[in-house]
Amino acid sequence: MFYPLDNADDSGMYTCNVEVTAPNSYIYLRNTSANASISITVIATPEPLVEIVSMGIAEPGKEYMLNCTVTIVDRLIVSPVITWSKRSANNVISVPPDLMTVSNVMSSLYLNFSSLNTSDAGLYTCEASINVSQMSMVARNNEFWNLLLKITIPFVYLHVSQSRESNLLAGSNLILTCDISVDPNVDTPFTVNVTWNMTDQQIMSNSNFGGEINSSSILADTDRVNISSVMMRSGFNEYRSTLNFTTLSSIEDSGTYTCIVTIVPASAYEYVMTSDTNYTNIHFIVTGKL
Structure with a gap:
């Protein structure tokens, strides 16, 4: 008896086996057996x-x-x-x-x-x-x-500033600062990738935040200029990268500088998408010697 029938468990073929065995004293009677089968299909509910x-x-x-x-x-x-x-x-x-x-x-x-x-x-x-x-x-x-x-990870704010606006004389120092603020609703791990360009020519690139911290790098052919690792600022989801000219050159350093930033989510978060590439420019001219 099925009480109650279940479509998940009870559908299938059922077989009844019957065996008749005679006592040992009835030596002229043979044992016999028989079986009968029936198939039962319990109808499921309609699919939603x-x-x-x-x-x-x-x-x-x-x-x-x-x-x-x-x-x-x-x-x-x-x-x-x-x-x-x-x-x-x-x-x-x-x-x-x-x-x-x-x-x-x-x-x-x-x-x-x-x-x-x-x-x-x-x-x-x-x-x-x-x-x-x-x-x-x-x-x-x-x-x-x-x-x-x-x-997709968005940006809130991206800005480049310089430590001095005037008297940019050859031999003096100058720091360019790229401030980056990521939307506060970005609450999953990410990496801030920063590239500095001068007149469309890449100076250097780093992606230190969230990974191994590299020491400051030196530009090719000079020890006058270096770029910092990406640093966290005091605010939530706020970061900074600096380009430091220890000794300005009127021949090499005048031009337009671009801070290019991309926010990359941690690989485990496959449904969070990399931000669009954002950038901002600043231009300065280095004049005669100190």
């Missing part, structure tokens, strides 16, 4: 139709919403159970309940991000489960839908 719709702009600081809608056949009176999960940084986790909002229609479940962070990037899965339990039958069916949420 699952769909995720996104609403909003997938940028840090913006409001964003994912709506999972489940459609089931009209004659099925049981509401589906909807669950959200997220894959990010090589982990699969349940979505925190405080992000979820059940709509007036029981077959919809929203994820509402009031202000996106880069840690919200990931592969979201909405799964609908139907489990019908009655006296004579248990029927189950699952269906799911994936949506990939990629978030």
